[in-house]
Amino acid sequence: MSISTGSSAGNQYGGSMKRTGQDRSIDVGPTAEEYMLPSAQPVQLVDPQGEHVHNDRYPLPDGDELLAAYRKLVIGRRINEQANALVRQGRMAVYPSSHGQEACQVAAAVVLEKDDWLFPTYRDTVAVITRGVDPLEVLTLLRGDWHSGYDPHEHKTATQATPLATQLLHAVGVAHAAKLRGENTVVLALCGDGATSEGDFHEALNFAAVFHVPVVFLVQNNEYAISVPLKHQSVAPSLAHKAIGYGMPGERVDGNDLAAMLSVLGKAVDRARDGGGPALVEAHTYRMQAHTNADDPSRYRSQSDVEKWVPRDPITRMRTYLGNLNLLNADVERDIADAAEQTATTLRDGLNSDPDINPADLFEYVYTEKTSQLREQAALLADELSREGA
Amino acid sequence: MSISTGSSAGNQYGGSMKRTGQDRSIDVGPTAEEYMLPSAQPVQLVDPQGEHVHNDRYPLPDGDELLAAYRKLVIGRRINEQANALVRQGRMAVYPSSHGQEACQVAAAVVLEKDDWLFPTYRDTVAVITRGVDPLEVLTLLRGDWHSGYDPHEHKTATQATPLATQLLHAVGVAHAAKLRGENTVVLALCGDGATSEGDFHEALNFAAVFHVPVVFLVQNNEYAISVPLKHQSVAPSLAHKAIGYGMPGERVDGNDLAAMLSVLGKAVDRARDGGGPALVEAHTYRMQAHTNADDPSRYRSQSDVEKWVPRDPITRMRTYLGNLNLLNADVERDIADAAEQTATTLRDGLNSDPDINPADLFEYVYTEKTSQLREQAALLADELSREGA
Amino acid sequence: MTETAVRSDAAETAAPPAGPQPLTFAKALNTALADAMEADPSVIMFGEDVGPLGGVFRITDGLTARFGEERCFDTPLAESGIMGMAVGMAMNGMRPVVEMQFDAFAYPAFEQVVSHVAKMPNRTRGRVKLPLVIRIPYAGGIGGVEHHCDSSESYYAHTPGLTVLAPATVRDAYLMLRAAIRFPDPVVFLEPKKLYWSKETLDLAELRKEADDDAATGSAVGLAVVARSGTDATLIAYGPSVPTALAAAEAAASEGRSLEVIDVRSIVPFDDETVSASVRKTGRAVVIAEAPGFASVASEIVARVQERCFHSLAAPVRRVTGFDIPYPSPKLEHYFLPSVDRILDTVDELQWEDA
């Protein structure tokens, strides 16, 4: 650092930096800085016009892989739309939409093996469903039936975390346990840009680095934490620059570029699996809709700002690119649309019937065996209900 | 970053890195990386042999300034010795010695103006006394009379913090309040290497950077957190590398070099005062003694490791350097020794008389006005004591 | 995961017309904040989304626009950071009011609250005062998802050095928040979320005058009130449970039983005098609170009442509280919350055969 009196770090250096010094005179291998600092611009492999952008370090996934992922992208978008509709219809209490972030959602699900673990947040419903969890079980939370509806062990997918950044530590613990047993499980832990400010983010990255465990941290930087824009959250050159402070590599990616997301995340996962340790990936994306249905974004951002992101939509560019490759035609598109419609129908039908709710369950899972206190309280409630019923 | 499969960040890149790319072809001003990353080696201005080391960015303080600081250094060492003795004699419950870290302690006190604030930890007794707080008031805590003995407002010196890293946020708040009022107060906040792992460290640095407040964070990296060595605390290239993750400059200094400490901290303080925002300074030093008298360091480090640091002692090199400048002679040395002895006598005498302890004080300061609950409880205790007295 | 019950009526910022008018609990709080900021330039407000958005419940609506972003501002998303910064600002001449977005999101700040907010004045023998207010939208009954409905008052009430207030009426929302901001010591100010949209018809000018009078007498902290007089038994409640207790008393009256309702208002300090006087009069008491009962404020009230009124009691003091389980999901919360029926059942068990 050069501490120069009077200059203002915060304002002078925003988010767009060029990478320092690749042209060293003697080759001594990469320095820690070169190894751990992110590239100067977010990695992009397919630009918003659907054109391939060459990148030395990140290969473009092949067409079939992209087509399969594109299918999931379209289904993901449909899930967001359907969930929003169900909220409007009063079938669901709340839905934090990932509209616009579906490339991150899909990539997060598909880069993992079956025995890997995913740690999602409330906004990552699409990732969880893409990973294979029953959509209706996922929506248990959002329609208010129970705090979580699926078995985390079945799909190696943790519950969708609400207290920000806390889940990142659980991810480290899961990875650490697997490592101690010699299993080669990789853990992918998701959080938002806002969550990077929490102490638990710091502790999780540091623990992961010190214990050298296979966790990939994916920050979906969608530029907002409810109403708070990124610039009030951090004045670092980028969120990926935080990685070096823990001694792990950081990278930034165009989060609306499915191909880049697959390539960068995939490489980080491979590296973690091969004993390379944790990594931090920052995906640049945008929250196209309100924080949740209860939010009023007009209070803190203009519609025109939002519209700037429409041309960068993850679906459009992938459709163009795949079309140019002749991998998409009307049949394929119809097939994909049908699959998406199928998922939407599952959601709609599922949410149209209320599941049985058993008040006795309230006492059932607090402890493995009910305490005498809970037995008394369960009896009190049962008695009330039987009298009501009578 | 280049995520390369199979390599191991943690092991491959320890703490000694060279700085990347100063030789750019077009001069576009410093990049964020150049501006915020610390120099390749800790800044040193006077080496362990007492020789001046030239540094482009950090000027050597002049002889008189160094002599005045040296005097405080010697007194600081004497305070540590006397406090240890008082613990052995049972006059004090506990003492976390800063033996070996006195250059950090003195620099932290002297770079501040009267209206600046210092936020010390339990280990920073010497810094607090050097700042001018009455030594006996400082020792109130350590002999167990009360939780803190001095008035933080009188010397703009916060209480010595025990819960690690919590005080860094208070420092940010004090600076923020001053900034809002347009005062040009600088706040110097101290913590140890271990404390950098706490979530509050992260939150404090981020808040300071986002609000662009004049706080200088000084980490005394003495290589241990009780028994835990630095390498189990962090695998970052250095602790100063954390700065870029918050968007502030980081620097590392030879913490046993009083001249370098004064120059680097002084510059960071000036810069903060001039509106340049916060900075992180990591001082490389060593905890020469046990964590506290209750500790048993033989369980986790060898005496030979400790002895490697003896030649790097902050006093020896400064004495040689000042001697070479002809600023030290027998008279001056005797005068300094007398001053140190004077301080030691103050401590000894002060701790030999027990202060009055008033049990009624227990209830006096919990609230500005005692609650009815506390009035009852105070009466109960008073009644007990009066019956005992009777 | 998110705000759950925002209504736009709290968002009105225009100067209210004179004379009595309907005022929501939320708007009363908003007005109290604005009035306090107007009265004292050292009052500042910060937290998550309290700036341009006006808070997820709109309690800080319009404050940034009116007082500037130096006096009402958003912070990075870190509750320990918010609390720790508030401590420092309070040390240095400010009177910070911070918002914890929801009850369970105050837990990351727990160390700052317990180890510093509560202890700093005592640690320094009163040389460092911490005149700060921690506003917490708290408790349930709004169909919120997990972590948005905790009744966390017992954690704070158990921590010496904190003053813990819980208003239950629109009037008190205004007066008690003004008092909390003026108070020389740190206050945990608990805002029952489910009452945010409750309304009373009040004359703001008179409320303001009352607040000024209270500023002189300092009487607002530490006093319970008799919310409804009665003779047969005492219901003791605070915050979100007060309306439920009042409804139960109303229902009991129609069955010929006269219940007195005490609104505790100030959990710490606790008004033993008012509570004990009532119980000594009625001889029977039921304590009502949403939080799980075990080792809670409700336990404390039961303990104090039996310690102080033992010889007046015709029956054990009983509790109607949340069960000792995590707060349930929206579709199950009504089984959990103290209800009029559960209160009346409990009153029925107060050994009336003796009476």
Place this chain on the structure above:
Amino acid sequence: MTETAVRSDAAETAAPPAGPQPLTFAKALNTALADAMEADPSVIMFGEDVGPLGGVFRITDGLTARFGEERCFDTPLAESGIMGMAVGMAMNGMRPVVEMQFDAFAYPAFEQVVSHVAKMPNRTRGRVKLPLVIRIPYAGGIGGVEHHCDSSESYYAHTPGLTVLAPATVRDAYLMLRAAIRFPDPVVFLEPKKLYWSKETLDLAELRKEADDDAATGSAVGLAVVARSGTDATLIAYGPSVPTALAAAEAAASEGRSLEVIDVRSIVPFDDETVSASVRKTGRAVVIAEAPGFASVASEIVARVQERCFHSLAAPVRRVTGFDIPYPSPKLEHYFLPSVDRILDTVDELQWEDA
């Protein structure tokens, strides 16, 4: 700021000789950990300074040497990190035992404890179990500086989903820690610091056998014991207050008053049966605990006892607790702690004229 009372006798790691022998509380815990790790490879221990140093109280002494640093290791200095990692490890097949270095240094982990440790099994309908133990050296009486002497049990006891244990004897230190580690749900295990150096003469082989029997019956959690029988009044205590209660009973006996002492052992779940049976028999009760009394476990016990034993009570249930003030500095702590005299004074006030 630091450990305060380390004695080297806890540091012995050699295999103990056979037959009854003096064992400290600290060594009993150390042995329980070693035995649990020996018995079950999924048991792992981590925290601050628990590795080579063996913990600032030496409770983990020798474990790294014996079981390797993969099973007993130091973490970076971050309590939320420790707790959160423990959650993940417990999710993934391990039985983590974590040490919080001192009571007040567990507060940074409060969100992880309340929002996850306590709630995860319920959140997932029991599909994710969290068999983990949070060891907390707690409470005072050791001349520790600020933040090293908090009695924090009420925070945990109030949080549904946690099991909260506090041994008071060397025997229980061993047996209850073994039981806690075997328990399928998260346990907050409170170790009274001032008892670490207390001794009992015990036969380890028999203790181990007893632990194995208990593993079959699962009886160690949820049971209080009568620590001393008596007829005139019941003293109810746990953890560090049990020896004080016993001393008070001893002193009372010499004055001709027969006090029964209940050692609660298991704060959650609470053994109403044992406690109520005693109070119904004696008709009088005093609850003793170090923590500030307001909204505490002591309040809960008072409330439960009067709810359940009202008609057997000859006097109100009374409390001897810490005052509602921050834990005092070393030279003042003896004024704060429940003492034999204060207990006897309180017993004297139990309206003996009725008897």
